[in-house]
Amino acid sequence: MSTTNRQFLDDLWLSQIQNFPGPIGFRLRFRYWKRRLKALGDGTRIDSGVYLQNPSYISIGANCWIDRNVVILGGPDLSTRRRRAIEVVSSTDPGHVYIGDNVHVGAMSILSGICGGIYVGDDCGFSAGVRLFAFSHHFRFDDEPSNRSCRFGPQVAHDRQSMLAGPITLEENVGVALNAVILPGVWIGQDSFVSIGAVVRSGAYADNSLLAGAPATIVGPRFSQP
Secondary structure, eight states: OOHHHHHHHHHHHHHHHTTOOHHHHHHHHHHHHHTTSSEEOTTOEEOTTOEEESGGGEEEOTTOEEOTTOEEEOSOOOSOOEEEEOOOOOSSOTTOEEEOSSOEEOTTOEEEOTTTOEEEOTTOEEOTTOEEESEEEOSSOSSOTTOTTOBSSTTSOGGGBEEEEOOEEEOTTOEEOTTOEEOSSEEEOTTOEEOTTOEEOSEEEOTTEEEEETTEEEEEESSOOO
């Protein structure tokens, strides 16, 4: 069988099981993605409507729940687009998305680890509509801030696009509330919490931080000292 025909049958099968309801749907999707992801732990549920791009760059641990209509994107960016690389401590390889054990990714969330990579430690929890972008369009050229040829969006010529790239790391037991956004080049220490609607920009945030606002700042500790 040719590669094209094999891919067609694979896509056809995924279209049949992607939204299959109930326990049978969970079992079918687990078996499908177990053979295609870099790793998939026991007891993990992949809900209906989930989209996984470049699965060989995605690892999901045990006892996770990837909720409805979540999008997870991995892989390299091989384009020639201008970019600013943001240096920050990372716990995963570029382009890879690693999700630890006992993690819930809420419905309608997007985890885009393209180029920069995303690491999510054990026992993390995301509410609905959370967005993590390790690779994102920038609004202008850093080296030519007055150059109005820059365009914001993927459909224009690559030499007119400006990008930001940087890994995102969330250590163990980080919670991320409804509709929060985490941008390229972020490290958040363990036991921290990102509040509703926060926008976390590049930087390192200490363990046990409570982050709020847009742009987000540390407004106090998540847990008080004993």
